[in-house]
Amino acid sequence: MSENFYNKPFRFRSLFAGDGLQPTDLGKSISNHIELIIFTRFEEHRFHNDFGCEIWDLDFELIVSESIWEEKFRKSLLKSITDYEFRIYNTEVEVRITEVENVYPLRKITEIKKKVDISVRALIKTTGEKYFFSTALFLSPLST
Template identity: 25%
Template sequence: MNGQYYKLPLNLGGVLQKKDMPVCTLEESVSQHIHLLITTVLGENKDDPEYGCQLWESDFDIKASNNEVKERVEMAVRAAIVKYEKRLSQLRVVAIVSQEELNMAAGRKVKKKIKVSVNGTLARNNNPFHYSSYFYVSPLSFD
């Protein structure tokens, strides 16, 4: 149905049992899609090898400065959204890179924390849109 958006992850078992799938708003759908784009490595989607975000090509580049990482993340996220999320216009992507010490089972580790903010306008209704998330790289992990 046009204008109906489904929550991720999809529960296809419910579809087989003819249950209604959980729905979400347009804003939630766009946010879910941006999160999926950011966390998908190029080539991971077998139907479209270009789907995903270029930033994972340099996930293990520990020599890059925070400013270089910031620029790469902003360009990669922006390019992925422009290509695959047509429901947004007037797009602005901002990344903030910092170092954070994490307590892990194997001991303390220092990782790069990347906070990504996406602002724009929803093309359907001209409402402002905001998405914000963070993750750690080298290697990728979430809170």
């Protein structure tokens, strides 16, 4: 495996100017790859149809039970990370749904969104260091 890791998004202007790509460290590279897994829909990757996660299928699903939804998404993400991110092991994924309410008094609108907090804990294979990744996504908004 390559020891060179690059930051995203790629700055093609720098690349075409001959400056090369901006390097990054191992932890940031792993985080970038996990984000790519989260934001990729199944069958979107031409050569690996199972690359990605189930959030795109679950996003518009009517959430009857938040705990069942969280567990389906957690299992999907854990499987994808285990299958495609080889630089970490002992991976644990946690998913939590909360509701966020935004009130816009001038427009007399209340917006309720589902927020999904995702955290990944693991160990880095080459160093044995603890690795932690956290992000949040907003699902389809409801407005009144």
